Amino acid sequence: MLYPQSNPYRQVTDLAGFWELRFDPEGQGDQAGWANGFEGGRPAAVPASWNDQFEDWRDYLGQVWYQTRFSLPWGYDTARQSISLRFNSVNYIAEVWLNGVRLGQHEGGHLPFEFEVTPHVLPEGNLLVVRVEGELKPDRVPPGNVPLDPRFTFANQSYPPASFDFFPFCGIQRPVLLVAVPNEAIADLTVTTEISGRAGLVRVKVNRFAGDAAIARVSLRGTSVSAETNVVNEAEVMLTVPEAALWSPDSPNLYDLTVELACNSATLDRYSLPIGIRTIRVEGDALLLNGRPIYLKGFGRHEDFPVTGRGLVPAVIVKDYALMKWIGANSFRTTHYPYSEQMMDLADRLGFMVIDEIPAVGLFFAEVGLERRLSVCRQYVQELIARDKNHPSAIMWSIANEPHSRLPAAKPFFRNLYDLAKSLDSTRPITLASQVGVDEESFEFLDLLCLNRYYGWYTQSGQLDEGLPLLAAELDAMHEKFAKPLIMTEFGADTIAGHHAQPPEMFSEEYQVEMLTRYFGLFRSRPFVVGEHVWNLCDFKTSQSVRRMGGMNLKGVFTRDRRPKLAAHRLRELWNK
Numbered sequence: 001m002l003y004p005q006s007n008p009y010r011q012v013t014d015l016a017g018f019w020e021l022r023f024d025p026e027g028q029g030d031q032a033g034w035a036n037g038f039e040g041g042r043p044a045a046v047p048a049s050w051n052d053q054f055e056d057w058r059d060y061l062g063q064v065w066y067q068t069r070f071s072l073p074w075g076y077d078t079a080r081q082s083i084s085l086r087f088n089s090v091n092y093i094a095e096v097w098l099n100g101v102r103l104g105q106h107e108g109g110h111l112p113f114e115f116e117v118t119p120h121v122l123p124e125g126n127l128l129v130v131r132v133e134g135e136l137k138p139d140r141v142p143p144g145n146v147p148l149d150p151r152f153t154f155a156n157q158s159y160p161p162a163s164f165d166f167f168p169f170c171g172i173q174r175p176v177l178l179v180a181v182p183n184e185a186i187a188d189l190t191v192t193t194e195i196s197g198r199a200g201l202v203r204v205k206v207n208r209f210a211g212d213a214a215i216a217r218v219s220l221r222g223t224s225v226s227a228e229t230n231v232v233n234e235a236e237v238m239l240t241v242p243e244a245a246l247w248s249p250d251s252p253n254l255y256d257l258t259v260e261l262a263c264n265s266a267t268l269d270r271y272s273l274p275i276g277i278r279t280i281r282v283e284g285d286a287l288l289l290n291g292r293p294i295y296l297k298g299f300g301r302h303e304d305f306p307v308t309g310r311g312l313v314p315a316v317i318v319k320d321y322a323l324m325k326w327i328g329a330n331s332f333r334t335t336h337y338p339y340s341e342q343m344m345d346l347a348d349r350l351g352f353m354v355i356d357e358i359p360a361v362g363l364f365f366a367e368v369g370l371e372r373r374l375s376v377c378r379q380y381v382q383e384l385i386a387r388d389k390n391h392p393s394a395i396m397w398s399i400a401n402e403p404h405s406r407l408p409a410a411k412p413f414f415r416n417l418y419d420l421a422k423s424l425d426s427t428r429p430i431t432l433a434s435q436v437g438v439d440e441e442s443f444e445f446l447d448l449l450c451l452n453r454y455y456g457w458y459t460q461s462g463q464l465d466e467g468l469p470l471l472a473a474e475l476d477a478m479h480e481k482f483a484k485p486l487i488m489t490e491f492g493a494d495t496i497a498g499h500h501a502q503p504p505e506m507f508s509e510e511y512q513v514e515m516l517t518r519y520f521g522l523f524r525s526r527p528f529v530v531g532e533h534v535w536n537l538c539d540f541k542t543s544q545s546v547r548r549m550g551g552m553n554l555k556g557v558f559t560r561d562r563r564p565k566l567a568a569h570r571l572r573e574l575w576n577k
């Protein structure tokens with residue numbers, strides 16, 4: 001799924017701004033025909049979550065109607081072009097109408113979807129209506145409102161009752177784009193890279209929308225190779241880049257790749273994207289980038305900021321990267337859902353390695369709704385790989401976070417997703433972040449191990465001396481059983497900024513520092529540990545519960561408004577040593 005761009009053949013217009021929004025707790029909108037427009041809306045910013053934009057709708061996850069009007073900008077031409085509407089992210093269920101025509105529906109809040117609108121769009125005064133709801137339900141992914149069952153350890157009550165520990169923000173959270181491409185256009189590109197000696201090998205598969213045979217011309221750094229599209233509208237070429245400047249965190253070299261579609265020497269379409277030449281694979285106990293062992297230093301994070309909620313805020317992206325560079329990090333996991341395309345683009349440019357995770361957190365394996373949860377997860381795997389496959393920064397796929405995998409149905413569930421992901425992309429390792437550890441049967445086939453652990457916090461609370469040896473034993477047991485490299489994908493301590501204690505005690509800045517420092521010491525004594533991701537980069541909003549002061553998860557090493565705690569300075573020392 002190519003990200004829209006403007007060039008002499010293509011146009012894109014961002015429909016951001018103040019849209020009309022109407023809350024519809026009674027669900028009267030359907031009867032009242034709000035799909036054809038409605039009165040009585042209030043201004044709401046798009047993109048942004050709706051929950052914190054108003055004075056009294058924070059915990060409302062029900063039905064909401066959005067509408068906006070737009071005219072086709074100069075140059076958009078429904079005769080020569082195919083016009084579509086792209087939604088980068090709408091949480092959770094979105095249903096869309098244009099000028100009263102129902103375009104379709106999408107489930108899942110963190111991956112893009114688009115509708116072709118050429119037959120329905122008018123030169124002026126188009127009415128776009130979007131109905132959104134984010135109810136928490138057991139058969140959704142991520143699930144919520146799951147009936148409490150001791151087997152699934154959802155013992156802690158939280159409000160809203162999400163089966164995940166971050167606030168279930170809702171709304172149109174990333175840009176909505178009006179896109180025009182030529183009728184004869186490039187539909188998709190798949191770039192994979194290899195290294196041969198000092199040369200880089202760049203394989204490019206070009207898919208075009210159905211049409212007569214055409215030439216795909218692929219250019220990179222002055223070298224150009226062409227191939228004719230075949231009966232399935234596909235062409236594949238390979239370019240060799242001598243003395244290639246490889247992509248890595250230390251030197252995130254990118255090349256501008258340009259693909260043109262031509263027929264009878266007339267260029268029909270063009271698409272350009274930055275690519276990085278790199279390889280990533282697991283070998284023995286090591287994770288190799290460009291054939292060399294790497295160690296991941298970084299964080300779990302959230303797209304979370306006051307007022308905008310999970311909305312796209314480019315300045316926060318820039319800030320978080322600046323803080324991660326300052327602290328010496330080289331990677332992050334997209335906990336617990338795919339982040340914006342803008343976040344991924346900067347990861348390529350700034351040299352951050354990304355564990356790219358589908359929004360599958362809090363999965364459970366009771367029979368009821370299991371098939372449905374599997375099909376939604378399969379949809380997410382397909383959508384994520386289609387969206388992020390060409391990013392050099394995306395070094396592996398994560399198919400779940402902390403699934404409740406003690407039931408036998410878990411293993412075949414993840415085998416299914418693993419096989420699907422491998423069939424779509426055989427160039428990246430695949431994993432999941434486990435809370436079950438050595439009993440996570442799926443680690444038999446997954447490419448590497450990821451573990452979330454909080455010894456000294458949820459267990460052995462306040463007693464790091466007790467907790468550390470238990471963690472050491474568990475790491476050794478996992479390595480003994482699975483003989484694969486392991487990343488500690490989560491560990492940390494809730495910390496109230498400004499709260500101090502000597503000797504260190506829970507919630508104090510000193511306790512967070514001691515916990516992280518001693519965990520690091522342990523990891524460095526285990527050569528099969530190939531990475532450490534601290535939970536979390538910043539404090540973030542979550543559901544209210546007795547364990548979450550002020551509805552906040554305070555395990556950030558920075559506060560929610562990006563001010564450092566003591567641990568941030570310690571990490572900077574440890575990671576820049």
Ligand code: ADA
Pocket residue numbers: 164165166401402452490535553555
């Ligand atoms: C889990 C979970 C995180 C967060 C963390 C915590 O590991 O994956 O989302 O909830 O625990 O703070 O307890």
